[in-house]
Amino acid sequence: MIRVVLVDDQPLIRNGIRALLDAEEGIEVVGEASEGLEGVEVTRRLRPDIVLMDVQMPGLDGIDATRQIADDARLDEVRVIMLTNFGLDEYVFSALRAGAAGFVVKDAEPEDLLHALRVVDRGDALLSPSITRRLISEFVSRPPDVVSTEAVVELTRREREVVSMVARGLNNDEIAERMVISPGTVKTHVSRAMMKAGARDRAQLVVLAYESGLVTARER
Numbered sequence: 104m105i106r107v108v109l110v111d112d113q114p115l116i117r118n119g120i121r122a123l124l125d126a127e128e129g130i131e132v133v134g135e136a137s138e139g140l141e142g143v144e145v146t147r148r149l150r151p152d153i154v155l156m157d158v159q160m161p162g163l164d165g166i167d168a169t170r171q172i173a174d175d176a177r178l179d180e181v182r183v184i185m186l187t188n189f190g191l192d193e194y195v196f197s198a199l200r201a202g203a204a205g206f207v208v209k210d211a212e213p214e215d216l217l218h219a220l221r222v223v224d225r226g227d228a229l230l231s232p233s234i235t236r237r238l239i240s241e242f243v244s245r246p247p248d249v250v251s252t253e254a255v256v257e258l259t260r261r262e263r264e265v266v267s268m269v270a271r272g273l274n275n276d277e278i279a280e281r282m283v284i285s286p287g288t289v290k291t292h293v294s295r296a297m298m299k300a301g302a303r304d305r306a307q308l309v310v311l312a313y314e315s316g317l318v319t320a321r322e323r
Contacts, residue, residue: 104129104130104131105129105130105131105152105153105220105221105224106131106133106149106151106152106153107124107130107131107132107133107151107152107153107154107155107220108132108133108134108135108136108142108145108146108149108151108153108154108155109121109132109134109135109136109155110135110136110137110138110139110141110142110145110154110155110156110157110160110165110168111137111155111156111157111160111186112137112138112157112160112161113157114137116157116186116209117135117137120132120155120216121135123213123216123217124217124220127217130217130220133149133151134146134148134149134151137160138160138161138162138163139156139160139162139163139164139165139167139168140162140163140168142154142156142165142168143163143168143171143172146172146178146181147175147177147178150177150178150180150181151181152180152181152182152224153181153182153183153184153220153223153224154169154172154181154182154183154184155184155186155207156168156169156183156184156185156186156203157185157186157187158185158186158187158194158198159187159188165185165186165198166185166194166197166198166201166203167201169183169185169198169201169202169203170201170202172202173201173202173303174202182204182223182224182304183202183203183204184203184204184205184206184207184219184220184223185198185203185205185206185207186207186209187206187207187208187209188208188209188210196310199306199307199309199310200307200310202303202304202307203306204223204304204305204306205219205222205223205306207219226304226305252314252315252316254299254300254301254311254315255300255311255312255315255317257299257300258296258299258300261292262292262295262296262299263296263317264282265278265282265289265292265293265296266293266296266308266311266312266317267312267317267318268281268282269293269305269308269309269312270308270309270312270313270317270318271318275289275290275293293305293308296308
């Protein structure tokens with residue numbers, strides 16, 4: 104069962120998403136909040152698997168709320184998916200750095216939202232092709248980030264190879280097939296890379312790969 108908390112200041116949006124998720128087998132909405140601070144408090148109390156978090160809300164916005172959740176050691180297993188009307192660059196980068204595991208646009212098809220929940224629940228990053236293109240165009244125009252580059256240096260050659268494939272959007276099974284190793288070994292490499300780089304999840308590994316120059320637009 105995937106346990107979900109909804110955080111959005113629009114009751115109509117919350118009610119619509121709740122109706123969709125409650126009708127789906129294997130997914131349960133366990134709590135709601137109408138603004139960021141309340142969302143953090145509900146998340147701390149209920150410890151869901153996933154928080155669906157609106158980006159723009161009065162008071163504490165979704166990005167700062169996500170940062171508080173990501174920084175709370177008691178919520179290490181909680182993943183945040185951002186709900187946005189826009190997918191604008193400044194929200195994408197800020198939310199990923201804050202600890203978001205992915206994005207869903209509010210006008211997405213219902214099956215896309217359900218797919219997003221399952222993708223993030225199994226530990227994968229959720230970055231749509233349009234958002235991935237924004238990452239590429241943004242980071243290709245920048246010099247490599249010093250801190251991110253130093254983090255990549257700490258990785259083994261095998262770990263760097265795995266991280267570069269994660270940044271290209273491959274899941275563990277696809278990486279395993281390309282590298283001719285088991286999915287379990289891929290998972291181990293990903294976990295070690297996250298630990299060394301101080302990354303919360305695969306989405307932050309994607310940012311690291313682009314910021315450090317490990318993956319370039321030409322490679323992608």
